[in-house]
Amino acid sequence: MDLGLLEAAVGADGFMPEDEGRALASAALAAPGGVILEVGSYLGKSTLYLAAAARARGGKVVTVDHHRGSEEHQAGWEYHDPGLVDSSVGLIDTLPGFRRTIAAAGAEDVVVAVVARAEEFAAIWGSPLAFLFLDGSHTDESAQRDLASWAPHLTVGGILAIHDVFPDPADGGQAPYRIYRRALESGEFTEIEGQGSLRLLRRERFGESTETV
Template sequence: MDLDLLSAAVAAEGFMPEDEGRALARAALDAPDGPILEVGSYLGKSTLYLAAAARARGGKVVTVDHHRGSEEHQVGWEYHEPGLVDPAVGLIDTLPGFRRTIAAARAEDVVVAVVARAEEFAALWSAPLAFLFLDGSHTDESAQRDLGSWAPHLAVGGILAIHDVFPDPADGGQAPYRIYRQALDTGEFTEIPGQGSLRLLRRDRFAPEDA
């Protein structure tokens, strides 16, 4: 993979531990042919890990984020950063920081950034995905929405990656864990080795009603 992009990913601001980021990149590199798509990019740290794989594959990574921040980024919440608030509108805006991250890493040739709500973009998407990374807002409602709108686009043989999966509530929020369990319980996926809170599931088939 592109070592410069991996180094840039390690140095970038964000919440992806290095061991999980490298595991994410390896899984994307080993996925079958087809598009790589990320739901939830924040300031672009995980995007760079995926970009390192995409460049090695001779492809691109598509990332979709509304860039208004997740619940935990809003005023009064744990991960709020006042510097990310656009004073003109009084709302979080992570897009300028995301663009700086991607440009500084010279990854604009492999990153296709879509500014939209994930479920709205999913309704417009038609190509089968080789790799799907879910790392958006961690409320139950939004996590369920991301899984429900994007998992149907994942091809047989494709990889579903879910971040921040913590079986023990003491370690973190439970919404990603619940969609991870939900995906497994469909019988459509087989778990393959992940890393830390990063879970990786390979799609083996579609349920009969979705075939």
């Protein structure tokens, strides 16, 4: 993989631990042929790990994020950063920081950034995914919606990656854990080796009610 992009990812702002980020990149590199897609990119740290894999594969990584921040980024919440507020509209705007991260790392040639709500973009997406990384809003409603709208696009043999999966509520929020359990209990996925809070699942089949692209 592109060692420069991996090093840039380590130094970028964000919440992805290095060991989990490198595991994410390795899993994306090993996925079958097709598109790599990330739901929830924040300032681009995890995007760079995926970009390192995409460049090695000779492909692209598509990211989708509305860039208004998740619930935990809003005023009064734990991860709020006043410096990310666009004073002209009074709302979080992570897009400028994301673009700086990708440009500074020299990854603009492999990153396709879409500014949209994930479920709205999923409704018009038409290509099979080889690798799907879910790391958007961590409320139950949003996490369940991300899984429901994007998992049907993942091809058989493709990899579903979910970040911040904590079985113990004392370690973190439970929404990612619940969608991880939902995917496993569907019978459509089997788990492969992950790293830390990063869980990796391989699609084995489509369920009877799953709509495919």
